[in-house]
Amino acid sequence: MMTKLKIPIGPHHPLLKEPISFLLTVEGERVLESSMRLGYVHRGIERLCQERTYVQAVHLIERICGICSHVHSTAYSHAVETLLGLEVPLRTHYIRALLCELERIHSHLLWLGVLAKNIGLDTVFMYTWRDREIVLDIMEELSGGRVSHTINIIGGVKIDLDQKMMDMISEKLEELAPKLTIALGLFENEPTVRLRTQGIGVITKEVARRHCVVGPIARASGVDIDVRRDVPRPPYNNLEFNVITHTDGDVWARTLVRIMETRESHRLIQQILSQLPPGDISVKAKRRVSPGEVVSRFEAPRGELFYYIRSDGSDQPARIKIRTPTLPALSTLPEQLRDVNLADAPVILSGVDLCIACADR
Amino acid sequence: MDIIPDVIKSLFNLLIFPGFAFLLFCGWAFDWLDRKIIARFQGRVGPPWYQPVADFIKLLGKEDVMPTGSQTFVALLLPVISLAAVLTAGLYVPIAGYSALSFEGDFIVVLFLLGIPTLAYFLAGWVSVGVYSILGGNRSLLQYFSYEVPFLLALSGPAIMGGSWQIGRIVSVQNTSGWFLFFQPLGFVLALIGLIGKLKRNPLDIPKAKSEILAGPLTEFTGRKLALWHMTINMQTVVGIFLLVNLFLGNAQALHDIFGVLMFTVQVLIILSLLSTASSLFARLRIDQLAGFGWKILVPLSLVQLTFIILMGV
Amino acid sequence: MELNWLQDILTKIECVGPFDIRRLPEDETWVVIPFDKVFDFVKFIMEDDSTWHLSTITGQDTGSQIELLYHFWLGHGLTICARLAYENPQIKSITALIPGAAFYEREAAEMLGISFTDLKDESVLLLSDAWVKGWPLRKEKKEKHDD
Numbered sequence: 089m090m091t092k093l094k095i096p097i098g099p100h101h102p103l104l105k106e107p108i109s110f111l112l113t114v115e116g117e118r119v120l121e122s123s124m125r126l127g128y129v130h131r132g133i134e135r136l137c138q139e140r141t142y143v144q145a146v147h148l149i150e151r152i153c154g155i156c157s158h159v160h161s162t163a164y165s166h167a168v169e170t171l172l173g174l175e176v177p178l179r180t181h182y183i184r185a186l187l188c189e190l191e192r193i194h195s196h197l198l199w200l201g202v203l204a205k206n207i208g209l210d211t212v213f214m215y216t217w218r219d220r221e222i223v224l225d226i227m228e229e230l231s232g233g234r235v236s237h238t239i240n241i242i243g244g245v246k247i248d249l250d251q252k253m254m255d256m257i258s259e260k261l262e263e264l265a266p267k268l269t270i271a272l273g274l275f276e277n278e279p280t281v282r283l284r285t286q287g288i289g290v291i292t293k294e295v296a297r298r299h300c301v302v303g304p305i306a307r308a309s310g311v312d313i314d315v316r317r318d319v320p321r322p323p324y325n326n327l328e329f330n331v332i333t334h335t336d337g338d339v340w341a342r343t344l345v346r347i348m349e350t351r352e353s354h355r356l357i358q359q360i361l362s363q364l365p366p367g368d369i370s371v372k373a374k375r376r377v378s379p380g381e382v383v384s385r386f387e388a389p390r391g392e393l394f395y396y397i398r399s400d401g402s403d404q405p406a407r408i409k410i411r412t413p414t415l416p417a418l419s420t421l422p423e424q425l426r427d428v429n430l431a432d433a434p435v436i437l438s439g440v441d442l443c444i445a446c447a448d449r
Numbered sequence: 450m451d452i453i454p455d456v457i458k459s460l461f462n463l464l465i466f467p468g469f470a471f472l473l474f475c476g477w478a479f480d481w482l483d484r485k486i487i488a489r490f491q492g493r494v495g496p497p498w499y500q501p502v503a504d505f506i507k508l509l510g511k512e513d514v515m516p517t518g519s520q521t522f523v524a525l526l527l528p529v530i531s532l533a534a535v536l537t538a539g540l541y542v543p544i545a546g547y548s549a550l551s552f553e554g555d556f557i558v559v560l561f562l563l564g565i566p567t568l569a570y571f572l573a574g575w576v577s578v579g580v581y582s583i584l585g586g587n588r589s590l591l592q593y594f595s596y597e598v599p600f601l602l603a604l605s606g607p608a609i610m611g612g613s614w615q616i617g618r619i620v621s622v623q624n625t626s627g628w629f630l631f632f633q634p635l636g637f638v639l640a641l642i643g644l645i646g647k648l649k650r651n652p653l654d655i656p657k658a659k660s661e662i663l664a665g666p667l668t669e670f671t672g673r674k675l676a677l678w679h680m681t682i683n684m685q686t687v688v689g690i691f692l693l694v695n696l697f698l699g700n701a702q703a704l705h706d707i708f709g710v711l712m713f714t715v716q717v718l719i720i721l722s723l724l725s726t727a728s729s730l731f732a733r734l735r736i737d738q739l740a741g742f743g744w745k746i747l748v749p750l751s752l753v754q755l756t757f758i759i760l761m762g763v
Numbered sequence: 764m765e766l767n768w769l770q771d772i773l774t775k776i777e778c779v780g781p782f783d784i785r786r787l788p789e790d791e792t793w794v795v796i797p798f799d800k801v802f803d804f805v806k807f808i809m810e811d812d813s814t815w816h817l818s819t820i821t822g823q824d825t826g827s828q829i830e831l832l833y834h835f836w837l838g839h840g841l842t843i844c845a846r847l848a849y850e851n852p853q854i855k856s857i858t859a860l861i862p863g864a865a866f867y868e869r870e871a872a873e874m875l876g877i878s879f880t881d882l883k884d885e886s887v888l889l890l891s892d893a894w895v896k897g898w899p900l901r902k903e904k905k906e907k908h909d910d
Contacts, residue, residue, distance in 0.1 A: 103661070204732075385840075392836075419866050430584070
């Protein structure tokens with residue numbers, strides 16, 4: 089009869105990129121159960137936004153997360169523009185979608201590297217993060233920032249694309265495509281990788297639906313939701329793309345889904361660049377927003393990003409509610425971490441694609 | 450007074466070659482080469498040549514603390530004992546044909562001495578009070594039981610074929626018969642896998658899996674104690690590689706001295722590259738997967754190899 | 764969204780008309796329901812439409828009362844609004860039906876002081892353990908910024 093140990097993972101741990109605390113009850117090499125504590129990076133953004141004007145709040149919203157900062161500001165700007173009754177030019181939608189897809193590629197590559205590092209395959213970690221630099225270079229050329237793009241304003245975007253920029257993007261992405269094929273081949277074929285990720289952290293379709301999981305995790309369990317397709321909005325209603333699903337629901341399935349989604353994003357970017365309509369990139373927006381409410385859903389790299397904004401007629405929002413996609417995924421963790429091997433805990437935690445800054449806001 | 454030349458020769462062997470200074474230098478050189486090769490695999494540049502020396506000096510300057518409740522004296526004794534065991538083993542392993550000491554049965558002694566650091570590693574986890582250390586210690590014992598049996602069986606192959614338990618004699622048999630590598634390639638592969646497990650390198654670095662249990666048994670070690678541990682691990686790598694070269698690729702004695710030394714160096718470097726390549730290419734196994742792999746695949750294969758050797762000799 | 768469908772369910776759970784139903788931007792339907800009927804309503808939605816999805820639960824302080832909004836996605840958006848009083852706002856938790864709602868309810872509880880009956884784990888989600896007083900998203904006592 090072995091004694092029960094309580095192993096802390098976090099708030100500081102080589103496994104975690106952001107602080108979150110897990111306490112695993114372990115007997116021998118078996119994790120019996122776990123408990124979780126969020127809130128280490130809670131900055132109270134929702135409350136802070138209520139004390140700032142709509143324009144000032146954009147600055148805060150962008151800084152909720154480093155990896156998906158653009159989609160946050162896009163969802164927020166879109167929501168406020170809807171409240172204002174503004175019709176932004178079509179070109180704006182396309183430019184916003186371009187950066188959303190670039191961010192998706194960047195986020196998935198980052199995650200792939202982190203998963204590889206946590207299963208001991210440092211080589212793949214180095215390769216994917218080096219390939220991620222290609223995407224970061226593109227984003228820096230476009231917006232001036234590798235991580236924080238700040239291109240969204242209420243009423244449109246601040247940057248424009250000329251032909252030279254579009255050619256540069258296409259060229260750089262062509263460099264990336266064969267590397268994705270290599271990564272996909274590796275995860276499908278390398279036996280040690282399959283040993284460590286197949287059958288680990290299985291979430292069935294029922295569990296995924298009951299916990300309201302979104303994003304690649306839900307799609308890997310067979311739940312067919314993707315906001316880009318479900319909420320028809322320009323430019324996605326004119327673009328052709330597949331929603332990738334898988335049935336296994338384990339970490340390996342999620343890896344495959346994410347790698348193939350990266351390829352879909354590449355295709356989407358090519359379509360966006362070829363269909364980019366001419367026109368303005370922004371319209372003037374009033375400071376005071378008439379009273380009303382709006383719900384805005386966008387597809388962040390990790391799933392459905394939800395914004396609810398209520399305005400009371402002043403130039404400060406009365407309520408901003410943000411629900412980030414990592415939060416429902418975190419609620420499945422106590423179930424995933426029950427009665428597993430201790431060595432599978434890092435794989436499970438990596439499979440969930442933690443973005444704690446998003447979850448804590 | 451012929452004791453004095455003997456004493457001087459013994460001191461030279463103990464301290465300079467093939468003792469402390471030589472093994473220390475080789476340990477640092479191998480560590481640097483290993484890191485450089487892995488870095489090149491990963492598309493990086495890698496550390497400069499003085500990195501292992503710099504790390505060692507840096508560690509000596511660090512504060513030496515351990516959590517309350519841990520037994521600091523034992524914790525200091527363990528790396529010292531491991532270092533002594535590895536250095537002693539190094540005296541018996543021939544280097545390009547030259548071995549300081551040698552007697553019939555020294556092969557068994559070397560294998561025994563090389564097993565002491567593993568047990569000391571486990572005890573290091575036990576005496577440092579900390580969840581990660583205890584878990585790492587448990588894992589290192591479990592791993593020991595999984596790779597040690599096929600390792601010993603694979604290494605017995607050259608001994609049986611050479612007809613002796615003296616490493617020097619096993620090497621000289623290969624002068625006439627050719628490298629044992631050609632007669633028992635399976636044994637060579639199994640010995641390599643066993644060596645990866647013994648040295649706790651990726652993919653078998655389960656006791657010190659960084660993403661799971663921080664640094665395993667050595668989590669709470671800092672300062673001089675950690676420097677001694679690193680020294681032990683480096684020297685263990687050196688002695689292990691030398692042992693493998695002698696058992697499977699040994700014929701350096703037959704050649705002219707300088708050429709023999711060069712040949713030995715090349716063989717050692719090849720085995721080191723194989724170890725580094727394996728480190729870069731695979732993901733880390735789980736301890737239960739290693740146990741299954743060790744007992745269900747490695748042990749039967751080593752028995753097959755042994756049977757083949759015995760039948761060939763009959 | 765079929766208004767008939769919505770009105771059917773509302774009658775089934777014994778709500779009395781007239782129903783406060785609005786359309787919000789981006790294809791969202793908004794309906795106000797008495798807070799004690801929310802649990803039944805959610806149960807009916809789940810039984811009726813197998814592709815239901817709960818996006819989140821928003822709590823807000825409108826100045827006159829506390830509102831709880833349950834945002835669903837059923838192929839198109841549906842927001843249920845339940846209004847609660849300021850003193851001792853209480854509502855039945857829907858975690859028996861949707862376990863994933865636990866995080867959202869805990870956050871609403873700690874930010875606004877709503878108490879959810881039947882919620883198993885009532886510990887604080889985002890605020891620190893040292894947080895002792897006040898509900899951050901309530902509008903009362905806005906002057907005390909040095910809390």
